[in-house]
Amino acid sequence: xxxxxxxxxxxxxxxxxxxxxxxxxxxxxxxxxxxxxxxxxxxxxxxxxxxxxxxxxxxxxxxxxxxxxxxxxxxxxxxxxxxxxxxxxxxxxxxxxxxxxxxxxxxxxxxxxxxxxxxxxxxxxxxxxxxxxxx
Numbered sequence: 001x002x003x004x005x006x007x008x009x010x011x012x013x014x015x016x017x018x019x020x021x022x023x024x025x026x027x028x029x030x031x032x033x034x035x036x037x038x039x040x041x042x043x044x045x046x047x048x049x050x051x052x053x054x055x056x057x058x059x060x061x062x063x064x065x066x067x068x069x070x071x072x073x074x075x076x077x078x079x080x081x082x083x084x085x086x087x088x089x090x091x092x093x094x095x096x097x098x099x100x101x102x103x104x105x106x107x108x109x110x111x112x113x114x115x116x117x118x119x120x121x122x123x124x125x126x127x128x129x130x131x132x133x134x135x
Contacts, residue, residue: 002031006039014113020046029110036110042066042097051092055107058086064101069094 004026009015014025020043027037042048042064049071061083068085069076071092077085079101087093095101 002027016113019043020048023105025111025113027110029112031110034108034110036107038105038107038111040103040105042095042101042103044097044099044101046097048095048097049092050095051090052087052107053090055109055111056086056088056090058084058106060084060104062102062104064097064099066095066097066099066101069096 006024006026009024009026014028016023016025021040023038023040025036025038027033027035029036040059044064044066051071061079061081063081065078065080067076067078071094077083079085079095085093
């Protein structure tokens with residue numbers, strides 16, 4: 001069993017802070033459970049272009065309001081507490097928080113925590129090295 005708190009993650013290498021958002025990675029690939037879980041907070045008034053070409057992501061909005069645009073179709077969806085969006089087709093998307101938005105994100109395959117968005121908003125596919133002697 002794994003039990004963690006946000007306080008334990010804050011200020012560690014699993015706490016990623018950018019100008020537009022902060023992501024605290026609660027479960028990572030090294031936990032070997034097949035997915036990763038992050039608490040991500042997006043700042044109001046920001047424009048965030050993402051494309052997870054190598055991952056499927058589900059995002060549940062816990063607090064705040066904004067909108068997501070499907071960049072392939074132009075469809076815009078309102079987001080508020082209780083909303084979930086699933087990027088089940090590696091969808092290019094744009095997030096525009098109107099207020100501070102707190103989300104819980106799940107990635108498959110799991111992220112390692114070392115990924116950095118490239119110029120297209122993509123995380124590369126990074127895998128954990130097997131421990132020496134592991135079968």
